[in-house]
Amino acid sequence: MRTLFRKVLQMALLGGGALLLSAATRPTTWHWDIPSWAPAPVVPSDNPMRAEKVALGRRLFYDKRLSENGTLACASCHLQKLGFASGVPTHVGAHGEPGLRTPMPLANVAYLPSYTWANPQLTTLEKQMLIPMFSDQPVELGMGGQEKALFARLSDDPCYARLFRVAFPEAKGAITLSTVTKAIASFERTLLSFDSPYDHSLHGDKTALSPAAQRGEALFFGEKLECSHCHNGLNLTDNIRAANMPFPETGFHNTGLYNEDGKGAYPASDHGLRTVTGNAEDEGKFRTESLRNVALTGPYMHDGSIATLHDVLAAHYSKGGRSATGPHGENPLRDQFIEPFDISEAEIADVIAFLNSLTDQSFITNPAFSDPGKTCPLALPSASPSGKGAQ
Numbered sequence: 001m002r003t004l005f006r007k008v009l010q011m012a013l014l015g016g017g018a019l020l021l022s023a024a025t026r027p028t029t030w031h032w033d034i035p036s037w038a039p040a041p042v043v044p045s046d047n048p049m050r051a052e053k054v055a056l057g058r059r060l061f062y063d064k065r066l067s068e069n070g071t072l073a074c075a076s077c078h079l080q081k082l083g084f085a086s087g088v089p090t091h092v093g094a095h096g097e098p099g100l101r102t103p104m105p106l107a108n109v110a111y112l113p114s115y116t117w118a119n120p121q122l123t124t125l126e127k128q129m130l131i132p133m134f135s136d137q138p139v140e141l142g143m144g145g146q147e148k149a150l151f152a153r154l155s156d157d158p159c160y161a162r163l164f165r166v167a168f169p170e171a172k173g174a175i176t177l178s179t180v181t182k183a184i185a186s187f188e189r190t191l192l193s194f195d196s197p198y199d200h201s202l203h204g205d206k207t208a209l210s211p212a213a214q215r216g217e218a219l220f221f222g223e224k225l226e227c228s229h230c231h232n233g234l235n236l237t238d239n240i241r242a243a244n245m246p247f248p249e250t251g252f253h254n255t256g257l258y259n260e261d262g263k264g265a266y267p268a269s270d271h272g273l274r275t276v277t278g279n280a281e282d283e284g285k286f287r288t289e290s291l292r293n294v295a296l297t298g299p300y301m302h303d304g305s306i307a308t309l310h311d312v313l314a315a316h317y318s319k320g321g322r323s324a325t326g327p328h329g330e331n332p333l334r335d336q337f338i339e340p341f342d343i344s345e346a347e348i349a350d351v352i353a354f355l356n357s358l359t360d361q362s363f364i365t366n367p368a369f370s371d372p373g374k375t376c377p378l379a380l381p382s383a384s385p386s387g388k389g390a391q
Ligand code: HEC
Pocket: 061, 066, 072, 073, 074, 075, 076, 077, 078, 091, 092, 093, 094, 099, 100, 101, 102, 103, 104, 105, 106, 109, 112, 114, 115, 116, 117, 118, 125, 128, 129, 132, 133, 140, 141, 184, 188
């Protein structure tokens, strides 16, 4: 029975089902589909998880009507098969303007205390998304000043009118900035990745990692490379917030990628954390990136300026920061854990084998995260598809 129920729900989520339940009237309990060892994500109290919101958010995430001229969706820069990264250093916006930074992967974004490469003030997904939608520096979806046009466009679609009604009965299905952003954020919180070989090796199956990956793991967590000073914990980053934690942890560091003037300056186009705080010591600091699915999320770093994982090690970290080999030498503002180390090609291959073990095939092929297509789901589920561990 349970299996059948799941199947039916999955079909409904896939957009093909003319099935089931009068959703709006049922009380909903959300169950996270996560392993028992993973803590639950934090959810803002004004946007509790509901399957109807997730289904609506998924449709919006893939909908190009969210851009001013119908050319871009969130999913244009965040591709599931690449762990929701983009595969390009920067992605042009709806008006063809070049982007400034690399679009980020979205696996486990629900666990982040702040969003984007270097902004501790953007603490919710609901707030973050206002940037791609409305910002003009650079233009991404290009909807700045056109909120009304966007909501009218969505209201014209009878499918959305119905989806918003079942997702937001308390708002009587109103299509507003609040309901649009809450729905997309709810979908983003379901983008959970805990099924990589590395997860299996940590939680029981010691055979999940190849001998090369195991050697790479030892190097990664060892004293020579020091990677795990910053890349640690649930998502291999020192930025985490979870329901079982009293305080979030945040980590912004200068890794010595640039040194434009001998005093540690980054290029004028992007000073990282300093742009937000105004503090000189924050020059070149960026948020430690999660390494989940990292084999798929290149090119690497905030500006996509390192093409391969090999170069992340060979041309950047092993030199004590890439700038060390440039005209102005080592960046004096770089983090104390960024120091040169000797590494052989065989050891680099082992570290890469370890990083490859962070790829979660079921995450990048999960049908619940894919483009739901144009078909309007005629009924929506009132509970999440599956799961252990209640919110
Ligand atoms: C034109 C490409 C583009 C589009 C379209 C786009 N994004 Fe992004 N996304 C980016 C870039 C670039 C960044 C990094 C921004 C920064 O650091 O300033 C990013 C960062 C993010 C992050 C932060 C992830 C993290 O780890 O902190 C989230 C979440 C996100 N985008 C969600 C969305 C959503 C939702 C939409 C649609 C409403 C969207 N994006 C549309 C390019 C895009």
